[in-house]
Amino acid sequence: MSGGGGAAGRGINVLNVAEKPSVAKSVATLLSRNQGLRVRDGRSRYNKVFEFGYSIRGQPCHMIMTSVTGHVTELDFDDRFRKWNSCDPADLFHAPIRKAVPQDKMDIKRTLEEEAKRSQWLVLWLDCDREGENIAFEVIEICTAANRHLTIKRARFSALIEREIHDAVQNLVQPNKWFSDAVDARQEIDLRIGASFTRFQTMLLTNAFAIDSATSDRSLVLSYGPCQFPTLGFIVERYWEIQSHEPEEFWTINCSYRCDEGVANFNWTRGHLFDYTCAVILYEMCVEESSATVTGVRQQEKHKYPPHPLNTIELEKRASKYFRMSSEQTMKVAEELYQAGFISYPRTETDNFSARTNLLAIVQEQQSHPTWGPYAQRLLDPNSGLWRNPSNGGRDDKAHPPIHPTKYSAGENSWSQDHHRLYELVVRHFLACVSQPAVGAETTVEIDIAGEQFNASGRVIIAKNYLDVYRFESWGGSVIPTFTSGQQFIPTTLTLDSGVTRPPPLLSEADLLNCMDKAGIGTDATMHDHIKKLLDRYYATKDQNTRFSPTSLGEALVMGYDDMGYKLWKPNLRAMMEMDMRAVSEGAKTKDEVLETCLQQMKACLLDARLNKQKLMEAMALFFERSTQLERDDQHVIRGYVRVCSLCRDSNMLLKQNRDGNYFVGCQGYPQCRNVVWLPGSVSEAVVTTGICGSCTPGPVYKIQFKFRRLEIPPNYDVAHLGCIGGCDDILRQLTEICGTGSRMAARVQPPTPHSSSVPRRNNAQVAPCIYCRQTGHSSSNCPSQIVSPKKSRSRQGSTGNGESSISCTTCGASCILRTANTANNKGRKFYSCQTQGCNFFAWEDSLGTGARGGRATPSSVNPSISFSGRASGNSVWGRGRGSQGVFVSATGDPVTGRCFICGDPSHFANVCPNRNT
DNA sequence: GCAAGGTC
Structure with a gap:
């Protein structure tokens, strides 16, 4: 069929690319039959290049075989959307994305380019699943960019077996774009949903609450992912089930009979009753009856079947159950056993052996093992009748066979205990799969006492069969005395017993994997990653019995979304996505169709979640204190991110509070960039919200929820104000003018020059235009129209005749009365306020014409309260x-x-x- | 600092 091995001779150069180094090596070894096989280094130290001669359908070929390591490219947003504060998280649903080769894969890319340039054919040996097909297209992209004349071929193989590989290379096909498209869609959806929700909830909650966890050494990320969140959902749901369980007492009647042959324990056919009176009445009737009557004796043969062939999830579940190994550790050890050639590829969905697998040969290899060797010998003996073709679990990923031993070992010196255990599990599981089920004889006896039915059963194991090798499973059996129908006896004991209902246990790792598997969350290769991520994110903890509980953080997040009515923590979303991916891979839907509908829905969901963020905050407030103090720099308490700096356009503008308690929004680039917006001195509290100003640019500019001290602002202003520091907010501007700011510079009397280079000038750059003349370029406090000498000032003010003077309102032009404040903070201080109803103009007399208009005179006596609580x-x-x-x-x-x-x-x-x- | 999927 093929001309493998030997010298290359003349012919075309064929570049072969496998998904991983081990496959490249196996394929090269099998095709060359290990003759004339040369190995050299590629650009990447892990990915060797093999060369050998071969002939494909009579065409002499110089085969060049190399590999990648999984995906070569990564999907990410364009640079300008990469920074967390660079855009509104909702923009991430349509922000431009691109595939790029990360730095650590550049050497692999270079090898591909160099080899492609000197080849005529490209043969893709990537795994035969959707991800493999997608990687194939990544390789095609790189190779054809280097050599556009390449002929592209795909090798389809389902096992690294000599015959399979030779068949594959002689029957090359075309790569499947639909498979690849499905993965493209999945990648894009995962990225957009993950990044947008993660940014949204992290920025909303980490600054608002004091989340105590072991994260003090690094910033906390509250990640959201379409796989990790439903996994958390399973844990929380079970936890809630346990929390809400109410123990309920029940009663049951038990009967036993002891004789020379042994004991029979009879169970009440009613099970149990929750009504005590009812149970007592029935019990008393039984007690009064003198004897029990046997109403039936049944004998049946029962079978206990061996497990299906082993796939990844089953391996993880069983290793967790039998050895308490975490799924992560199981996969790590399994990968090592695979790399060393002892077991087959460990990431497989398949739990059914293909008819072409030589099962006998696998058993034969194990014959000499000191422990299970004799069992393997029995299996191979046709007279033992122990052999049975393995059952079909019904799954097939069309890429890999079930996990089975590929090389005999009695244990290697380098193996850890986990290596020994896992290899043993794989071997014993395989031997069990090709064995007859255990056979038992079961006897069921039914009796009647005063009209109440009871039954007892006993089992005798006739043939252990697979249980002889599969030591991890047992089949309990008990022998009961012989009974005959119609027989009467006096029970040895007859008791009324009480019990209490119990909640279900916390989810074990095996339970969790089961839930994920059933719901289609993650792949066999990634499920353990999602579980680990929950632990890393402090969403869940695992106890000594490998059972999972949510942390307060995990519970609060799920509760918050649950309260919103969104089932983001349920597996439905992923299941729908998976259905769509399948449709794309089958050509029933296009990638673009699926992307559009899915992203549209999820964007609407994010926007809605933002509207209902109060629900999340409330849920968090049940578990966490509001954070009173956030990050600190040298001088200030940092209260949150507001926008990208409008001046340097590089650093972030943060809401901060100085030592005097005054608020301002300053550029993080200080002192290189000195952009600052001072806020009114009357602010008692300021919290950055997730609301975004619709008009200020460059955006997003996050709005700030202000609370002002009632006594320091004019009565016609509200205490609460949702404001913007971007320049659009009139109220904020007015209050800044009226009350002054907490800036030390602003508190001084400013020289009456419109070109002052002091801090307030920057302030004005943000809060312009001047409220007096509506001009920009100077501050209202420096407005030439307002700067007058005291004498001149007085001369401009008319007398009210009652000892009070007046000025014209600069807002509406009406007359303003000079009044005297009578408040705790400003007792005796004079101020002007406009008499026109609805006009907000207000000014302290002693601040007119200075940079300290209306500044705080004394610390507030008003007890600051929380502007919005959970x-x-x-x-x-x-x-x-x-x-x-x-x-x-x-x-x-x-x-x-x-x-x-x-x-x-x-x-x-x-x-x-x-x-x-x- | 975000996802999930490959793989070393």
């Missing part, structure tokens, strides 16, 4: 939907009814219960 509106319902006994928490956190549902204590609620497992 429980500001509506009732939060603790435990809603998670059980019938949820405890209600009012808007203020006070109880409405009830008690802690964890420990029952009426003095506190479940969210602060000391017994709460956080």
Whole structure:
């Protein structure tokens, strides 16, 4: 069929590319039959280049075989969208993206380019799944850019077996664009959803709450991903199920009979009753009856079947169950055993052996093993009747066979205990798969006492078969005495027993993998990564029994989205995406169609989540304190990101508070960039929101929720104000003018020059134009029209006749009355206020014409309060939907009814219960 | 500083 091995001779150069170095080596070895095979280094130290002669359908070829290591390119946003504060997270749904070769893959790219230039054919040996097909197109892209005359061919193989490989190379096909398109769509959707939601929730919550975790050494990222979040959802859902479980007492009647032959324990056919009175009545009837009557004896042969052939998820589940190995560790060890040639490819969905697999040969290899060798010998003996063709688990990824041993080993010196265990599991599992099921004889006896039915059963194992080798499973059996129908006996014991219902256990790693597998979350190669990510993100913890609980952070996030009504933490979204991907890979839908509908929906979801962010905040507030103090630089408390600097356009503008408590928005690039916007001195509190100004550029400019001290602002201004520092906000501008700022420079009297280079000038660059003359280029405090000598000032002011003077309102032109303040902070201080209803003009007399107009005279005596709290509106319902006994928490956190549902204590609620497992 | 998917 082929002309493998030997010298290359003349012929075309064929560049062969595999998905990983090990496959390149295997394929090269198999095709060359290890004759005339030369190896040299490529640009990448991991990816060798093999060369040998071969002939494809009679065409002499010089084969050049190399590899990549998975994907060569990565998808990411254009540079200008890469910085977290560079854009509105919602923009990430349509921001330009590009595929690029990351730095650590550049040497692989160079090897491909160099080899492509001297080749006529390109043969793709990537794994035969969707991801493999996508990588094939990445390789095509790189190679054809270097040599556009290349003839492109795809080798399809399902195992690294000599015959398969020779077949594949003699029957080359074309790569499948639909498969590749499905992966492109998946990548784009994952990136856009992941990045947008991660930025949204991280920026919203990490600054707003004091999230205590082991993260003090690095900044906390609250990531969202279409796989990690549903995985968290499973953990939280089970946790809530347990939390909401109410123990309920039940009663059951048990009966036993002991004789020379042994004991039979009879179970009540009713199971159990929750009604005590009813149970007592039935029990008393049984007690009064003198004897039990056997109403039936059944004997049946039962089988316990060996497991299906082993795929990745099953390997992870069983290693977790039998050895308590984490899925991550299992995959690490399995990969090493695979690399060393002891087991087959460990990342496979397939749990069905193809008819072409030589199963006998695999068993034969294991015959000499000291422990399971004798069992393998029995299997091979036709007289033993132990052999049975393996069952079909119904899954096939068309790329790899089930995991099975590929090389005999009695254990290597370099192996750890985990290597020994895992190899043993793979071998024993394989031997079990090709074995007969265990056979048992089961006897069921039914009796009647006073009209109540009871039954007991016993089992005798007739043939252990596969259980002889699969030591991880057992089949309990008990022998019961012989009974005959119609027989009567007096029970040895007859008791009324009580029990209590129990909640289900926390999810184990095997349970979690099961949930993910059923819902299609992740791939066999990545499921363990998603589980690990939850631990890394402090969303969940794993106890000694490999059982998972959510942390407060994980629970709060899921609760927040749940309260919004979005099932983002449910697996449905991923399942729908997976269906779409399948449709693309089958040509039923196009990539663009799927992208458009999916991204449109998810963008709407993000926008809605932003509108309802209060729900997230409320959920977080149940578990975390509001952060009172955030990051600090040398001089200031940093209160949040506002915008990209409008001056240097490079650094971020942050809302900060100086030591005197005054707020300003300054450029992080200080002192190189000195851009600053000072805020009114009357601000008692300022919090950056996720709201974005619709008009100020360059955007996004995040709005700030201000709270002003009532007594320091004119009465016609609201205490609360959602403002923008980008220049569009009239109210903020007016209050800055009226109250002055906390800038030390601004507090001084400014020289009356319109070209002052002091800090307020920058301030004015942001808050322009001047409120007096509506001109830009100077501050209102320096307005030439307002700067007058005291004498001149007085002469401009008319007398009101009652001892008070007046000026003209610069806003509406009406007359302003000079009045005397009578407030705690400004007692006796004079101010002008406009008499026109609805006009906001207000000015302190002593500040007219200075840079310190209306500045704070004394520290506020007003107790600052939180501008919006986590429980500001509506009732939060603790435990809603998670059980019938949820405890209600009012808007203020006070109880409405009830008690802690964890420990029952009426003095506190479940969210602060000391017994709460956080 | 974001995802999930390959793989070393």
